[in-house]
Amino acid sequence: MPPERFSVTVEVQLRPGIADPQGATIERALPALGVRGVSGVRAGKSFRFEVDATDRDDALSRARLVADRLLANPVIEESSVTVGAGPATV
Amino acid sequence: MARVGVVVFPGSNCEHDAVAALSRLGARAELIWHGATSVSEYDALVLPGGFAHGDYVRPGAIARFSPVMEPVRRFAADGGPVLGICNGFQVLCEAGLLPGALQKNRGLRFLCTTVTVRIDSEASVLTRGVPAGTELRIPINHFEGNFTCDDRTASVLRAEGRVVLRYVDNPNGSVDDIAGICNKGGNVVGLMPHPERASDPLLGSGDGNVLLAALLASLETSARAGVGTG
Numbered sequence: 001m002p003p004e005r006f007s008v009t010v011e012v013q014l015r016p017g018i019a020d021p022q023g024a025t026i027e028r029a030l031p032a033l034g035v036r037g038v039s040g041v042r043a044g045k046s047f048r049f050e051v052d053a054t055d056r057d058d059a060l061s062r063a064r065l066v067a068d069r070l071l072a073n074p075v076i077e078e079s080s081v082t083v084g085a086g087p088a089t090v
Numbered sequence: 091m092a093r094v095g096v097v098v099f100p101g102s103n104c105e106h107d108a109v110a111a112l113s114r115l116g117a118r119a120e121l122i123w124h125g126a127t128s129v130s131e132y133d134a135l136v137l138p139g140g141f142a143h144g145d146y147v148r149p150g151a152i153a154r155f156s157p158v159m160e161p162v163r164r165f166a167a168d169g170g171p172v173l174g175i176c177n178g179f180q181v182l183c184e185a186g187l188l189p190g191a192l193q194k195n196r197g198l199r200f201l202c203t204t205v206t207v208r209i210d211s212e213a214s215v216l217t218r219g220v221p222a223g224t225e226l227r228i229p230i231n232h233f234e235g236n237f238t239c240d241d242r243t244a245s246v247l248r249a250e251g252r253v254v255l256r257y258v259d260n261p262n263g264s265v266d267d268i269a270g271i272c273n274k275g276g277n278v279v280g281l282m283p284h285p286e287r288a289s290d291p292l293l294g295s296g297d298g299n300v301l302l303a304a305l306l307a308s309l310e311t312s313a314r315a316g317v318g319t320g
Contacts, residue, residue: 075191076238
């Protein structure tokens, strides 16, 4: 079967309980913007890339490897991987 | 004469300072490109400060995969002294050679100032023979210097005497005021302050020489004892 190209999004966030001064600063700035009622702001990173894989599971396992070994530091961060549709045959 | 290799990653910027400071203390210090696949000719290694690989993703996250890191890992596993300064400390944590992680400073400020640190343990190659309680004035220069680890790791570090240096006045929010730690063997040491930048009173402080001289002295001792890694 020819490989398909899957689009991947990896979101990286600080683990719960790890201080997030950036998120806290954003949250404190919101009243000055006139926005009320916002809490629990956490800052993170988002990475997007494409993976040529035989199927979705193959794409997911390779994307997880990238997320776990490079994009997130498990000591302080956690990641979530989303694999989109893979319509295009390469 | 002790031969010390100072690893240069793309984006390192304190390698010449490290070479100069170590040379003035009598070592034969040389630069090693990060693509090197062997480090066996050195008695000690230094991972210097800077922004390895642009600090992209996280400081040290990409440097960890530089070719030189595999021989560095073997060198450390054989008991070879490895010193990580600032960015080098971040690289050692990312590589798993030291526990924990360096997070953004509390207060989100880039800190460039001279701080007082106190020696907490003589059990590392950087502090052997330097009495605990000794205070040194050494510059810091970092955005991600906030040492972070879980409670269990922190208590292990304390119990095993692996907190090498503490800040007297914690500038960045580090757990337990930690400025530097070592591995279980005491041969891998990471610290955020820059001893190589405190290598002459003309630079504002010569206190960094206390640490660098202790490192070089520990090499002499291990060479005499026949446990040097050559």
